Amino acid sequence: MDNLAQLLKESWTLVDDHRDRLAGYFYARMFLSDPSLRTLFPVQMDGQRDRLLEAIVTAVQTIEDPEHFDGYLRSLGRDHRKYHVRPEHYEVMGVALLDALRSAAGQRWTIEYDQAWRDAYDAISARMQAGAATDTNPPYWDAEVLGHERRGPDVAVLTCRPLQHPLPYQAGQYVSIEVPRYQARLWRTYSIANAPREDNVLEFHVRAVGAGWVSSTLVRRVRVGDLLRLAAPMGSMTLDRTSTRDVLCVAGGVGLAPIKALAEEMAGWNRTRWMHVFVGAATRDDLYGLAELSALAAEHPWLSVIPVCGADPGFPGERGELADVCARYGPWTTHDCYVSGSVPLVRSVLRALAADDVPPEHIRYDAFGDV
Incomplete structure (x- = not known):
């Protein structure tokens, strides 16, 4: 596994600067092999290309952690049921992915890299198909x-509520959302x-x-009574x-x-942890x-909330970069840490926590995105 991971990481450096070319070739090759697959994807493909690469990078980054690798890909397989992906589609996707990697890397691509990606894709597709096959939930939930x-x-x-079946999830997870009335087959992830x-009500915070x-669409066009589609929950940012x-x-x-x-x-069970x-x-x-x-902190003494503003000189609370303010309140060495936000924000907080050991x-x- 160590050698496989090393070959995957080495080969990825050959294509990392050519992601647009890689994604474009992948979809072109896949749709040429099986034109019927085009109907599973949105008309606008730019965002979809980004999500393909995020999934590839995440899989490569987690392959050295068997438990995380397995859990992530089984969840991804369950999530892809919303696209109506069938087992035979995985073979077409695998051929397209290998061709796209060879094309993007050019002459620096080797037989060893090729075999490593074949082995990795076999492992990826097997786990995704297993996750999809064992899922007894619907491919997605219609929610009002x-x-x-x-x-x-x-x-x-x-706020919305699934119409037929409750959506089982854990606090901290996210789902993909489609707005079929306005943007059919276009899914985006929201926590x-x-x-x-x-009462099975779900709440989402969305920034346009x-x-x-x-x-x-979710911020400016959706109204009470509209229907959304919610895919299977994913994510490991859950409480232990x-x-x-x-x-x-x-x-x-x-x-x-x-x-x-x-x-x-x-708030439902904690009595001893700050x-x-x-x-x-x-x-x-x-x-x-x-x-x-x-309001939640006022009811629970173990909860403290520290607001921070980065560009408001008159703000009466903490001011500055969020990572810097958080670091000043440390050390956090003995804490379970949860970070959420934009990629640059998460990256800066992770650096601060690493510096705090x-x-x-x-x-x-x-x-x-990439962190």
């Missing part, structure tokens, strides 16, 4: 929007912002990002109830969503969810 509240020009808080509830097709360590949570922007869910879950939550934004107006967290196994995060 119950509430839609704007929290600023670009942020909305939505669930509340712990599981008896640039010209983002799904995020802009067997741990006795105190908890540190760091959230930037709408990264607050899974952190809020974790705090709500702890939870410190750092919430960062540019200005006080961007701290859209502070009121709910502060926090063991990597005590850190959990879900960033939708």
